Amino acid sequence: MKFKDRILYALERREDKLDHIPIHDSPWNATIDRWRREGMPSWISPSDYFGYHIAVFSPDLSPQLPIEVVYEDEEYIVERDSYGAIRRNHRDYSTTPELIDWPCKSRDDWEKLKVRLKPSERRVDWVSALREYHRAVSRGRFIMYGASVGFDEIQHYVRSDHLLKAIIRDPSWVVDMYRTSAKLVMDMCDIMLKGGFRFDGAFLYCDLGYRTGLFFSPRHFEEQLHPVFKELCSFFKSRGMYVFLHSCGKVKDLIPYFIEEGIDVLQPLEVKAGMDLIELKERYGDRIAFMGGIDVRLMALSDLKPLEEEMKRKITVAKQGGGYIYHSDHSVPKNVSFENYRKVIEFALKYGSYG
DSSP, rough: OHHHHHHHHHHHTTTGGGGGGGOOOOOOOHHHHHHHHHHHTTTSSSHHHHHHOEEOOOOOOOOOOOOEEEESSEEEEEEEESSSSSSEEEEESSSSOEEEEEOOOOHHHHHHHTTOOOGGGGGGGGGGGHHHHHHHTTTTOOOEEEEOOOOHTTTOOOOOOHHHHHHOOHHHHHHHHHHHHHHHHHHHHHHHHHTTOOSSSEEEEOOBOSSSSSSSSHHIIIIIIHHHHHHHHHHHHHOOOOOEEEEOSSSSSGGGHHHHHOOOEEOOOOOOOOOOHHHHHHHTTTTTTEOOOBBBGGOOOOOHHHHHHHHHHHHHTTTTOOOOEOOOOOOTTSSSSSHHHHHHHHHHHHTTTTO
């Protein structure tokens, strides 16, 4: 069965057509480096080795400012990125970067950068991306258009605490940033479609919560971001695309909005934030599909019995009637060994079987 077909059957709730649940995941680059040292062949990608079902292709949605290395030593590299923000990373980019400075201190700063957010063919790597696209299609993968949107994207421009204040004090500015970003996302999708890409879905990234709750109230989401998500979903569905939403943290209170907007899949269901896969499946599984929910912290243990027990318990319920795709509950960090991760995929296939 092609990877694409398996995902389509899962989303269509065609359990009768499925042999096992679809498989996908997101290992860090530093994790892949470790796996290669521990025996994963250098000539094969994790996607091919483990049989990941999805391939994502994205345009450059930034203002396309020049990237500049500000400082580096043996441990860290400090760069000004294409948004104009200054970030400090570990040299192996193995952790979330520390944001040191942001390009927009005021609405005037935003207006100066906003004029740079115009659709253009120059935002697409037509050589390597299109080549990889054709490879992914030939391997039967589910092809997705990837884009950061909403609150997540605007944090590239405005410091998080300042953005949260603006949501209350200057909502018209926040909505303008949301809509400007969304328009570029939609325009660039059309440019890529005209240039030869064919997408089965859109993978939108917008973290809206942390461990104990939402970044802002459901009311502010409903008033400011909910209409933008509706527009995005309407756009992608008019082009025959499913819509996946990546949103970290405890976002339970927003799931009814996601369903109303037309989100088809919610990912990654962070366990440490109280996003329980079984609870969500039982409550919403007939209206939205789920991807993730497997505690990545258990993957690093020397004894994998707790992991196997969790995967058996959760996947056995989540796969019922379709509507579930395996994924870790975030991404796979470098403390997970190659041998352990091979067992993860083994468990996913074992307990995700419909045979």
